[in-house]
Amino acid sequence: MLNIGGLNQGIVIDHIQAGGAMKIYEYLNLEKLDCSVAIIKNAKSNKMGKKDIIKIEGDLDIDLNVLGVLDHNITINIIKNAEIVEKHQLSLPETVTNIIKCKNPRCITSIEQELPHKFKLTDRKNRIYRCIYCESKFKGN
Template identity: 85%
Template sequence: MLNISGLKEGIVIDHIQPGGAMKIYEYLNLEKMDCQVAIIKNAKSNKMGKKDIIKIEGNLNIDLNVLGVLDHKITINIIKDNKIVGKHLLELPETVTNIIKCKNPRCITSIEQELPHKFKLTNREHRIYRCVYCESKFKGN
């Protein structure tokens, strides 16, 4: 059995779809941060069968709601003094920038590389976002 020690202070991103941890690692730009990060892939889960987990040490100043765009089942645990002191339920943001990329080859973002990829939430119930430039649809997990 693999044993990853607990956190004194930080956050645990839990219930990530199996194989999804690296995508979240990249979206949060964790490689640019000077903190310890543990990525656990294919951990056993009673609820999901298998799941990924990311543990991040220290205080983070990140808008974690963007993770709801990628996977709405993710849970966030806030850790202080080795205890869970809060659970953060993800809410879908109204707009997201450079989190998801427009896949339409005719979109202006394909031609103008420096343009930000902006999406607006158009259907909260079905988690559908649309590109603000070309209206292409993105549906979250």
């Protein structure tokens, strides 16, 4: 079994749907960080069968609730002195900006490149967001 060393300080993004880690890596712009980032794909999970995990070393200030838009099963563990000091279940934010992109080619965001991609939560139970400009639908996992 693959063994990735523990963190002394940082964040573990756990219970990511298998295959979803790279999308989250991109959404959080982790390539721009000057710290160690481990991506574990297809780890065994009793609950999920397989899952992805991202471990980020260091003290970070990231709005992790945006991840709830992508996958509501994700859990966040905050690590300090090699101990889990906080565990977060994600909630769905009411609005998200520049996290999901509108796919409608007729949307104003396709023409006006500098416009922010804003989505509003319209159906919490089914996790449906709609573009504030054209009402196009986005549904998370």
